[in-house]
Amino acid sequence: MKTYRNVERIITGQATSDGAGVKLTRLLTQDLQQRLDPFLMLDAFGSDEANDYIGGFPDHPHRGFETITYMLQGRMRHSDSAGNSGLLKDGGVQWMTAGRGVIHSEMPEQREGRMSGFQLWLNLPSHEKMCAPWYQDFQNESIPETTLSNGVKLRVIAGESHGIAGAVQKQATTPMYLDVHFPENEDLTFEQFIPHQNNAFLYVYEGEVTIKGSSKNLIVHSKEMAILTNEGDFVLMNSDKLTKLILISGAPLRESIVQYGPFVMNTKEQIIKAVEDFRSGQLA
Numbered sequence: 379m380k381t382y383r384n385v386e387r388i389i390t391g392q393a394t395s396d397g398a399g400v401k402l403t404r405l406l407t408q409d410l411q412q413r414l415d416p417f418l419m420l421d422a423f424g425s426d427e428a429n430d431y432i433g434g435f436p437d438h439p440h441r442g443f444e445t446i447t448y449m450l451q452g453r454m455r456h457s458d459s460a461g462n463s464g465l466l467k468d469g470g471v472q473w474m475t476a477g478r479g480v481i482h483s484e485m486p487e488q489r490e491g492r493m494s495g496f497q498l499w500l501n502l503p504s505h506e507k508m509c510a511p512w513y514q515d516f517q518n519e520s521i522p523e524t525t526l527s528n529g530v531k532l533r534v535i536a537g538e539s540h541g542i543a544g545a546v547q548k549q550a551t552t553p554m555y556l557d558v559h560f561p562e563n564e565d566l567t568f569e570q571f572i573p574h575q576n577n578a579f580l581y582v583y584e585g586e587v588t589i590k591g592s593s594k595n596l597i598v599h600s601k602e603m604a605i606l607t608n609e610g611d612f613v614l615m616n617s618d619k620l621t622k623l624i625l626i627s628g629a630p631l632r633e634s635i636v637q638y639g640p641f642v643m644n645t646k647e648q649i650i651k652a653v654e655d656f657r658s659g660q661l662a
Contacts, residue, residue, distance in 0.1 A: 381592050381609065382610045383572070383591060383592075383607050383609065384589070384596070384606070385589050385598065388598065391403040391405040392407065397435030397436065400434065400435065401423070402422060403601075404419070404420075405421070405422060405581060405603045406498075406579075408637060414577050414605065415577060416551040416628045417499065418635070420497070422495075422583065423494060423495060425492070428489055428490055434454070438481065438482070438640055439481045439641070440474075440479070440482070440640045441480075441642070441643070441652045442476065442501075442641055446471065446472070447484070447495065447496070449466045449469070449471075449472075450468070450469070450494045450583075451492045451494045453486065453488045455483075456482060456484055457483050458483075459481040460480055466515070469518030471515075471516040471545065472514075472515055473516070475511060477506070478509065480661070481661060498555070504644050506550065507643060521533050521535060522543065526540060529561050529564055529566055530560055530568045531558070533556065533557035533558075534555075535555035536548065536554060550629075551628045552629045554627045555624065555625075560622075561620065564618065567614060567616045568615045568616075572613055575629065576608075576628055576629050579603055579605045580603065580606070581623060582603075582622070582623045583623060583624070584620065584623075586600060588616045589604060589614070589615055590615070590616055592610055636648070636649055637649075
C-alpha cells in the first residue's frame with residue numbers, strides 16, 4: 379500500500395543580499411542543514427530591477443560542496459580559477475563541484491529585464507570534499523523534460539522521474555531536482571516516488587499546490603517552501619491553477635557539518651586549513 383508524505387513545516391524565507399548586493403530570499407538556512415541533509419542552502423532570486431542584481435557575485439572561494447544554479451530568466455556569466463567559463467541563460471543549469479577549492483564569479487550579462495532563479499548548495503561526502511573541481515553547463519534544450527499524460531510538465535535536472543533520467547546523476551547523495559508545472563484551468567495531480575530515508579522539500583514559485591498526505595492535506599502557497607515528512611515513499615500533489623514548483627530530495631550523509639562562509643567541511647581544523655589555503659593563494 380502506498381503511503382504519502384505530509385507537510386512537516388512551511389518556510390517563508392529570509393530577505394537578504396549576497397555578493398555585491400544581490401537581493402534574494404534565503405529559504406534553506408544553516409539551522410535546517412541537518413534536517414535537510416545533504417542540502418546546505420537554497421536561495422531564490424527574482425527581480426525586474428537591475429539594481430537588485432547588477433552587482434553580481436564577484437570572485438569568491440568555495441570548498442567542500444557543490445553549487446547548482448537554475449536560471450528561470452536572465453543571463454549570468456560564470457568564470458572560475460580552474461579555467462571554466464559559461465553563460466547561464468533562460469532555463470539553463472550550472473553545476474559546479476568546488477571540491478578541494480575553486481574561486482569563481484557569477485556576473486550578470488544584462489543591464490535591464492528580469493533575472494530569476496535558484497541556487498542550491500549540495501554537500502559532498504567527507505571522502506570527496508578534496509576532490510578536483512568540476513563544472514558543467516546545461517543549456518535549456520539539454521534539460522530532459524516531458525509532459526505527462528495528464529498534462530503536467532516535468533523538467534528533470536537531477537535524478538530520475540517517471541522513467542526520465544535527469545541531466546546529472548550523483549551516487550553518494552542521489553539528488554533529485556525537478557521543476558514541475560501544472561497548467562492553467564485544469565485540476566491535476568502529480569505523484570513522485572521518494573525513498574523514505576531521503577529528505578525532501580519543495581518550493582512553489584508560482585501559484586499554489588495541495589500536498590495530499592496520508593493523514594492530512596495542506597496548501598502550499600506561492601513563495602513558500604514546504605519540508606516534507608520522512609514517513610511515506612511518495613509525494614502526491616494537486617493543483618487546479620497555473621502552478622510552478624521545484625521538488626528536491628536527496629540521501630542524507632549523516633556526517634558532521636562545519637560551515638564558515640563559503641567553506642563547508644567536517645571539522646573546525648579543516649575549516650582553518652581552508653581559510654589558510656585561500657589566504658596563501660593555494661585554494662584553487
